[in-house]
Amino acid sequence: MSPFEDGPDQYPTDLAGLAAVLVSIESENPPGNERACAEYVHDWFDRHDIEATLVEEPDPDRPQVGARVGGSGDGGGPTLVLNGHLDVVPAGDHDEWTYPPYEGTVEDGRLYGRGSVDMKTGVAVAMLAALRLRPDIEDGALDGSVVVHAAMGEETAEPGTRALLDAGFTGDYGVVLEPTELRVATSEKGMAWYELSWPGEPAHASRPDNGVNPNGHLPAVLAALADYDAELRERTDPLCGRAYGTVTQVVAGADSNKAVLPERAFVTLDRRILPGERIEDVDAEVDELVAALERDHGVPATWERHETYAAAEIPVDHELAEVVREHTDALTDAPTEPWGIRASTDVREFVERFDVPAITWGPGSLDQAHSVDEYIDLAEAETGLAVLERAARELLTDGHVDADGSAPE
Incomplete structure (x- = not known):
């Protein structure tokens, strides 16, 4: 009623x-x-x-x-x-x-x-x-x-x-x-959303070699983030449990024609922060992760942090x-x-x-x-x-x- x-x-x-x-x-x-x-x-x-x-x-x-x-x-x-x-x-x-x-x-x-x-x-x-x-x-x-x-x-x-x-x-x-x-x-845990992104070069999908498909870098990016999450799960707080780094969104070309290579790809990382972890240190970890993606895999990624909750x-x-x-x-x-x-x-x-x-x-x-x-x-x-x-x-x-x-x- x-x-x-x-x-x-x-x-x-x-x-x-x-x-x-x-x-x-x-x-x-x-x-x-x-x-x-x-x-x-x-x-x-x-x-x-x-x-x-x-x-x-x-x-x-x-x-x-x-x-x-x-x-x-x-x-x-x-x-x-x-x-x-x-x-x-x-x-x-x-x-x-x-x-x-x-x-x-x-x-x-x-x-x-x-x-x-x-x-x-x-x-x-x-x-x-x-x-x-x-x-x-x-x-x-x-x-x-x-x-x-x-x-x-x-x-x-x-x-x-x-x-x-x-x-x-x-x-x-x-x-x-x-x-x-x-x-x-x-x-309580804190939380920050990190958006990692890297460029492509748009081209018609009938001629994909005329451009660069940013989706080709997704396996390397997702693997690196999975490794980061595995490392975080080793960190624990006696009251709040484990830290996490979870991929919650993968977006590329969603606002474009399906027959066109995306201009850019985006991955969102939901980082759960334990009491005692400083946001500056978490930023530094993400910065190093992005640097390693370019150094080891040639992924020219950048990152931005959105919606930050402190622990x-x-x-x-x-x-x-x-x-x-x-x-x-x-x-x-x-x-x-x-x-x-x-x-x-x-x-x-x-x-x-x-x-x-x-x-x-x-x-x-x-x-x-x-x-x-x-x-x-x-x-x-x-x-x-x-x-x-x-x-x-x-x-x-x-x-x-x-x-x-x-x-x-």
Whole structure:
């Protein structure tokens, strides 16, 4: 059932209803359709008397939202930042979906639709946590403040979260609510896309000897990249696992006539970067690989790096991680041992750029992200909201909240 067909409140305060509305607002990236969803989130905060701002940096055509409950974080206690992104990957062929990707269908305890797990339910959790904490923050029962991010551009490594932090929506702790099945990730891999390319000389395929076919170099290039990946797999991180270098695209002549030799060939390398690896060193490795291709195989290749995500980590026993683990353990069976996420998230913006300790933690399985018939279990999401509220109360309390959720006497 669609949240709009049955006519509920357009600005619901129940988790299933709010997440379903967010899913129903298409915000695909590419091309970058976050505006309608950002405007809805801003209006939701306004409707519920929470201060919110439409932030037009870094792209005025793709606004995002920063919201705040409590003071500005300048001496009134700690500030907890709850981060989520509004963009979703394209849904592809809608006919392949059992449930339409932008109807926000709730069926058998699951919310289906593009973005249900990655990560509009996480955004809804952040919004509702701020709403639930507001009375105690405003009357002084809790110290500090809560900030909510509804960011643009995360799926394509654009600086939405960075711009929100730059705009003052920052704090002392950060929780990036990507789906981790409620496991606390204190570290994560980085990622960079390297595009290697080399020229050909176009000629009609009926006279191929009149030109140079760049596809002739593909075996040597792919073999060199396979060797590089094999070398990388020997590098491991105790929490995040192996480094990888995976060829994800091979393109030559796709925008030309099929009877013409391509003007240039392109190969994209997806490089997964471990904590402790510097991007400058990864660049140097790719530079040496390209130099060896020309030296050993006569391939006149060049490279460019696109969409870079830095790796990030905080101590596994940081207070933020310990508090969230404690309350996760009290309400769930989720594993609580130290762990690192093997994907890349906006946690890097907090840790690497702004020196704000942050974790990746949220409801839902990463296996569902970007899939056809993407869904999230709503019971797990409700539990996640309860855990987050309890953890926030401890972090914002002068003292500690006991494991049963009660405040100290």
